[in-house]
Amino acid sequence: MPDLILHNYPNSPFAEKVRLILGYKGLDWHSVQIPRVMPKPDLMPLTGGYRKTPVMQIGADVFCDSSCIVRELERRHPDTTLFPADSHGIATMIGAWADRTFFFDAVGVVFGTLASMVPNDLREDRMRFSGGMIDIDRYQREQTQLRSQLRAHLFWVERALEDGRRYVLGTTPTWADFCLYHPVWMVQRRVPELGAANDMPRTLAWFERMTAFGHGRPVELDAKEALSIAQAAAPAAIKLGHPELPEGFSVGAAVTVAADDYGKDPVAGTLVAANAQHIVIRRSDPAVGEVNVHFPRAGFVLSKAA
Ligand SMILES: N[C@@H](CCC(=O)N[C@@H](CS)C(=O)NCC(=O)O)C(=O)O
CATH class of the missing domain: 1.20.1050.10 (Glutathione S-transferase Yfyf (Class Pi); Chain A, domain 2)
Structure with a gap:
């Protein structure tokens, strides 16, 4: 059973970008269909409020934004890289x-x-x-x-x-x-x-x-099944190189993360790690238990929780 779960809908251009990358890398993946408008009741327990499309889930780790998704795909599947040589x-x-x-x-x-x-x-x-x-x-x-x-x-x-x-x-x-x-x-x-x-x-x-790269090998997965997969998994241990926290922030602090452009709904959690490119927070929800939610640093605002 493939580990990668992409929460997406057919007409989403950003989801198409990621589907095509999954095709280029030749991967097996699970596809969960999400609504194109709010409410998104089976996505919110995973993301804690981030509502943009797509979102990638691997067990109890949730990756928001296509640039964060591709970083994880590159880490797991570096062979067909999207960043050859010094590009x-x-x-x-x-x-x-x-x-x-x-x-x-x-x-x-x-x-x-x-x-x-x-x-x-x-x-x-x-x-x-x-x-x-x-x-x-x-x-x-x-x-x-x-x-x-x-x-x-x-x-x-x-x-x-x-x-x-x-x-x-x-x-x-x-x-x-x-x-x-x-x-x-x-x-x-x-x-x-x-x-x-x-x-x-x-x-x-x-x-x-x-x-022509296509979409790899997607298999449909029920949204509730994706929640159960998160519930049964534990969040991954995070080892981020070159930690870089803004002044006044520390690991374990209560924070929020929100996009800085549109779809700015903040996601609240506990800061797990951050460096110049990546932010990880831990949150929990009755439907999924504890999850790590990952964001890119560029284009996102990290704030102390009120
Ligand atoms: N920076 C985000 C942008 C994602 C985005 O704007 N997605 C659009 C769909 S293509 C969206 O979220 N629309 C509203 C929705 O799906 O709820 C990324 O790279 O993933």
Whole structure:
């Protein structure tokens, strides 16, 4: 039975990024279907409030955010690495741009183009979730501008591939390719009629190459079963190199961790470890017992609990 459990739903671009990485690494994994809007009653006991998609679970360890997920996947399955040679710095920088700016180009174009088909529950949920940033009426009004931004940024991908390289940093795929992939996937899948990249042959060929990695070998798992797996497991012993706690924080302190951009619901727990890239807190819930919840340091706020 595979250890990796991905809590996800089919239309989630960030989940697609991780599914494709699982495919690239050739892994067996369990897929738990979660709702795309709140409430998410079988996810909250695991995360303690983090509601974004995807979340990865391994026993009683829960990994929030695709960059935290990939760090753990790399640790466990380093062979087909996403960070070959000295690509780590540049790949993570491109990834950070793609996951925020480029992703929101795609969100604006897709939601604005499909505005009349977006159900009310999704509209309202995303408005609340994003603190007003994902405003589908505004996306509809500003569609010309949003499409021009998407196209401008898509051409950056085309330019990156201009010398005939197969992937944006050379001959093998890196984290940068997977982060650039999911916004393109969202646009190509949801609004193919726009032909947003039709005059970008290198981008289209790269997209096909990336798509061919597939999703590995997923097996569906019931959400309640995932909770039982956490309940039956113990949180892993954490050995983080180069501990780095902000002044005034100590291991064992009551803290909260929250995203700094959108979906900012804080998760409360006891600080287990932190370094420049990673935060781990321990929390418990009757449905899962004790769990470690892992976050990236970049893009997250660590605070003392009130
Ligand atoms: N920084 C996060 C972003 C995740 C994200 O924004 N996911 C979207 C779906 S693709 C989301 O959470 N939407 C609301 C939801 O699923 O509840 C990551 O890298 O995982």
